[in-house]
Amino acid sequence: MFTTRPELVGTYGMVASTHWLASATGMAVLEDGGNAFDAAVAAGFVLQVVEPHLNGPGGEVPALFATAGSDRVEVLCGQGVAPAGASIGHYRDQGLDLIPGTGLLAATVPGAWDGWLTLLRDHGTRSLRQVLGYAIGYARDGFPLIDRVPMTIDTVAGLFAEHWPTSAAMWLRDGKAPAPGSRFTNPVLAGTWERLLAEAEAVSGREAQIDAARRAWSQGFVAEEIEAFCRTPVRDDSGRDHAGVLTAQDIASWQASYEAPLTVDLADGWSLHKIGRWSQGPALAQQLRLLDGRDLSYVDGVATADTVHQAVEATKLAFADREAWYGDDPDVPIDALVSRSYAASRAALIGAEASLELRPGTPEGRAVTLPSYVDSGRAAGPATAAAGVGEPTVSRTGTTRGDTVHVDVVDRWGNMVSATPSGGWLQSSPTIPSLGFCLGTRAQMFWLDEGLPNSLAPGKRPRITLSPSMASRNGRPVLAFGTPGGDQQDQWQLCFWLAHTVGGLNLQAAIDSPTWHSNAVPSSFYPRNWTPGELVVESRLGTSAIASLEQRGHRVVDGGAWSLGRMSAVARDPETGLLYGAANPRGAQGYAAGR
Structure with a gap:
């Protein structure tokens, strides 16, 4: 059969993903002596920058992984839960029979940051700065926009201009999307990550720094900024403005976890x-x-x-x-x-x-x-x-009918990771101007009927x-x-x-x-x-x-x-x-x- 490319074969390491910059980043980490977990985390953060219409810091990351020397496969749950205020009654009282796919009502607890950092702490070898530095560099210094990003922005330019001014400020140039292939920067996001790193590096030790960065997100300024932003109603798919129900306490109460597949x-x-x-x-x-x-x-x-x-x-x-x-x-x-x-x-x-x-x-x-x-x-x-x-x-x-990114890594020792990060799409929820990213809308997958396996309930993961x-x-x-x-x-x-x-x-x-x-x-x-x-x-x-x-x-x-x-x-x-x-x-x- 004709193939577009050869199947790659080697002995040192392999990275495959949905964007060449993420694959190159993962390989660079392997070349620097990191393992598959280090490489996957670094690639995952780069994907948040270079495919912002498909995933972002406000999204989630479920993954499967196997560690060298063990035949056991495990699940990383970086999927956040429904907020404490996300009851069926709350949505029904607002005249909704479906949870809107855009805006703030569909936000679950962001899981990507804690998910990636938990995996890095427990199974990686590099420091947080070593793996996050690639994404910070692209956000601060710029990256080439793939064609699909401006196409997506063009589709929702009217929504941004009329209802989501913070997104318009970030993504529009004179009312229009930036040109395909142009160099784009997100200095606010780079600053958010640098601030998290600064709080992490105030303590000593690789694992301690990673945990400090997790706390700075879930119990610090990131959670506070998210709650403050969610209090202001914004337009969503219902055609009306709604405030979100996600709070800083919801974020502080959740953390990534492991389970059997x-x-x-x-x-x-x-x-x-x-x-x-x-x-x-x-x-x-x-x-x-x-x-x-x-x-x-x-x-x-x-x-x-x-x-x-x-x-x-x-x-x-x-x-x-x-x-x-x-x-x-x-x-x-x-x-x-x-x-x-x-x-x-x-x-x-x-x-x-x-x-x-x-x-x-x-x-x-x-x-x-x-x-x-x-x-x-x-x-x-x-x-x-x-x-x-x-x-x-x-x-x-701004409704996005499903998509995300993906990355797979295997290293010479036998460590293996398969991750599908998603959520926090630029088109689905307005940009939080102080953080440089938007929230996810994964709660749209819940049903507003009582008694179903996937019925909405506080503290529950969407299917x-x-x-x-x-x-x-x-x-x-x-x-x-x-x-x-x-x-x-x-x-x-x-x-x-x-x-x-x-x-x-x-x-x-x-x-x-x-x-x-x-x-x-x-x-x-x-x-x-x-x-x-x-x-x-x-x-x-x-x-x-x-x-x-x-x-x-x-x-x-x-x-x-x-x-x-x-x-x-x-x-x-x-x-x-x-x-x-x-x-x-x-x-x-x-x-x-x-x-």
């Missing part, structure tokens, strides 16, 4: 590791369970029409369960949902024709209750993102779309991968997994292989639209395959030849010590680096 054993010695019930990660495990033992095939590196059909029907079943069952609730029957017996009963629903229904299952015989907004059919409508390289679909009101992945083979961690893309993340990862494990393609060829996704699942993003039967494909699947899918009842949308996904991946062969890396060519932005 959801792990499922698959064929040929593979095991998949995902974040559990509070993410959509189990959907990839469910899809693979549903496809276990089925006749799947690739021809010249391209999935056959029958393979795509079966995969898409498995996606619909898994994501229907996501809507009914996933959430930050200990009563979620997660083990049953990913069990072989449950998958076998559900797989019988995959027929020769495309399903146009949302069909959640009944794990352990439990009765199904869907969110009223989904169950009523009110959410049916035009697709939220027919195509795109994982970039967000942005409305004039996020962010879904990094790691895989072991014969009990040893060997592969880290992921992609931005909101609801498409675990669909595009399925395409990659099948191309790699069924099609036999190397990492780069698997990323390059034609991709698809279904829009026949409710969106996780305001206004929660979905289109039954809609299937978006890359045209490289071939006219014959596309015609066959249409004959089976799929409502096929041709997304273009190279349009879907922003996958990256790294791998390690524990027997030879060889390292591998690959990144997405779509959009001419993602790169892998290594030697």
